[in-house]
Amino acid sequence: xxxxxxxxxxxxxxxxxxxxxxxxxxxxxxxxxxxxxxxxxxxxxxxxxxxxxxxxxxxxxxxxxxxxxxxxxxxxxxxxxxxxxxxxxxxxxxxxxxxxxxxxxxxxxxxxxxxxxxxxxxxxxxxxxxxxxxxxxxxxxxxxxxxxxxxxxxxxxxxxxxxxxxxxxxxxxxxxxxxxx
Numbered sequence: 001x002x003x004x005x006x007x008x009x010x011x012x013x014x015x016x017x018x019x020x021x022x023x024x025x026x027x028x029x030x031x032x033x034x035x036x037x038x039x040x041x042x043x044x045x046x047x048x049x050x051x052x053x054x055x056x057x058x059x060x061x062x063x064x065x066x067x068x069x070x071x072x073x074x075x076x077x078x079x080x081x082x083x084x085x086x087x088x089x090x091x092x093x094x095x096x097x098x099x100x101x102x103x104x105x106x107x108x109x110x111x112x113x114x115x116x117x118x119x120x121x122x123x124x125x126x127x128x129x130x131x132x133x134x135x136x137x138x139x140x141x142x143x144x145x146x147x148x149x150x151x152x153x154x155x156x157x158x159x160x161x162x163x164x165x166x167x168x169x170x171x172x173x174x175x176x177x178x179x180x181x
Contacts, residue, residue: 076150
């Protein structure tokens with residue numbers, strides 16, 4: 001094994017240090033602290049991460065409120081489609097819609113109407129023709145079916161105002177169902 005002279009050893013150590021090699025002789029290597037760099041990077045990225053987190057929360061709130069409004073409309077038509085008596089109970093359909101969603105600022109409207117069913121399964125369509133089924137008639141080969149429709153609506157405001165976006169949004173729900181006899 002060849003022994004290095006002190007001058008050669010210093011030259012090799014400098015070469016290793018400048019290239020970033022690991023130094024196996026810690027007392028002879030100069031240590032450089034990089035703890036402040038990560039703190040500065042975190043401080044620069046914190047506002048962007050906070051804005052991203054707030055945006056995710058807002059999108060989640062909007063999706064949740066939209067689902068509440070849609071489910072409320074579905075609950076209202078499920079109540080109204082039970083039989084011909086509940087199909088004309090507009091207050092009951094609206095109450096079912098608002099109580100299912102349990103969202104205080106939601107409004108609901110309910111209507112019923114008749115349509116002709118030709119057997120293709122698309123008898124109740126939007127917009128639903130309003131009116132009673134007493135004087136309603138269909139062409140030969142088709143039968144009269146009664147349908148109910150519940151429309152729900154809710155306005156909600158974001159927790160934070162973003163420049164360029166409106167201060168409130170509207171979520172809408174609409175459901176139509178054939179009345180069971």
